[in-house]
Amino acid sequence: MSNSIAVVKIGGNVIDDTQKLTAFLQDFAKLKGPKILVHGGGKKSSQFSKEMGLTPTMHQGRRITDAATLDVVTMVYAGLINKNMVAQLQSLGCNALGMSGADGNAIQSVKRNHPEIDFGFVGDVTKVDAGFIQTQLSHGITPVFCAITHNQEGQLLNTNADTIASEVAASLSDSFEVVLHYCFEKKGVLQSVDDDDSVIPFIDSASYKVMLNSGIIADGMLPKLKNCFDALNKGVHSVNIGLPRMIQNTSHIRTQITL
Amino acid sequence: MSNSIAVVKIGGNVIDDTQKLTAFLQDFAKLKGPKILVHGGGKKSSQFSKEMGLTPTMHQGRRITDAATLDVVTMVYAGLINKNMVAQLQSLGCNALGMSGADGNAIQSVKRNHPEIDFGFVGDVTKVDAGFIQTQLSHGITPVFCAITHNQEGQLLNTNADTIASEVAASLSDSFEVVLHYCFEKKGVLQSVDDDDSVIPFIDSASYKVMLNSGIIADGMLPKLKNCFDALNKGVHSVNIGLPRMIQNTSHIRTQITL
DSSP: OOOEEEEEEEOHHHHTOHHHHHHHHHHHHHOOSOEEEEEOOOSHHHHHHHHTTOOOEEETTEEEBOHHHHHHHIIIIIIIIHHHHHHHHHHTTOOEEEEOTTGGGOEEEEEOOOSSOOOBSBEEEEEEOHHHHHHHHHTTOEEEEOSEEEOSSSOEEEOOHHHHHHHHHHHTTTTSEEEEEEEOSSSSSBSSTTOTTOBOOEEOHHHHHHHHHHTOSOTTHHHHHHHHHHHHHTTOOEEEEEOGGGGTOTTSOOEEEOO | OOOEEEEEEEOHHHHTOHHHHHHHHHHHHHOOSOEEEEEOOOSHHHHHHHHTTOOOEEETTEEEBOHHHHHHHIIIIIIIIHHHHHHHHHHTTOOEEEEOTTGGGOEEEEEOOOSSOOOBSBEEEEEEOHHHHHHHHHTTOEEEEOSEEEOSSSOEEEOOHHHHHHHHHHHTTTTSEEEEEEEOSSSSSBSSTTOTTOBOOEEOHHHHHHHHHHTOSOTTHHHHHHHHHHHHHTTOOEEEEEOGGGGTOTTSOOEEEOO
């Protein structure tokens, strides 16, 4: 367990901003030791959907993925975003390998089965092939995962990037001391949603329970925090939530989460 | 040199036809031993370009790749086509890993420098990392390359799929007996372009020279045959040109090319 690994997830707000993305990729490329990048989608898929005359269908903040939308997200996430990111990382000396969960059978999922809503081609992760990922890492490769997985029956499935990061991190926890970084547009988990500087520096299981009961946590943070504790409960060492630059500057403000 | 490997290139006419593509992937998945797939683009990128209001610019049958067109081909080749093919191969028990040339720094290229025409973001292959490809093969992985490469400075480049297949095949010829298959819509190289059954069964350097001088070879076949002889001159064992089903049925009609 002396090996440590960083699993870094970046969200749409970084991907949509060329300067922010370049700065982030420079920081990521400089990270020492084995590392994995997981990226979300950003606004480009909605843009392309619109240009192609598709109307995005949402349900409680979640996109319903019909067949045409699945094609668009596959093109944008696995094609446009993933390959440009990989090319940039290569130019920075990081030997990146961009993948969906279908590649190398790395991340398997099942189509979401919801009693009331048909989410369409949305997948819930069932298995990560840690052996495949470790083989790549052992050859100096940096896996870069987009948020597309597959069901092993030939069907691609749109999958939440936060969950992919959590599951990939958990899958490696037998072999590595895993630190999972959720980079987003805030400095961390906020005590008060209107005050950007009200970052809660540490959260553990006990304080999490208190926060849940007090209703202090903003709705948007709930699924992210669930992913954090899922990862921790499966053996991940610690999780950081904050701005992208926290991955290089270890004294940067953030929320650190442990069990 | 007891190891043999198949490098198979399929073109747009197969990719555009769901039934043909499924039949081909079933045949490809059944191929014994190490293998590599290289795929072209098909009509989907032109379709999407049109839907997005882009006008394809052609010069002597070659697409001029401006920045917007590069985005579309990256989305369609590396995203939509590559990932759906990988998912189908996984469902057929073939552990496929879809890649562009940027992934793992597998295929490097330079932007084409033409004295008269600016082809835009088009790349000519300069180097294939055979070591990276062999590492994947040694772990039971089947690389699936789309026709996008990179210049190591962060720029993706649209690249001819026939050339990628030829260069990938050549790069492996020190370690494998490489058979390169060019699958397309004809039964082979035709003696008479109007007679689908006038397949020339064998071509070698001597007969190739005679054919070149006699002007018998159709214009469209010239670059393909050049790629064949480039591969053979770099150590590839033999090249087959014909219908997709030739890869499974070794007695199927085809044109076999050797030095």
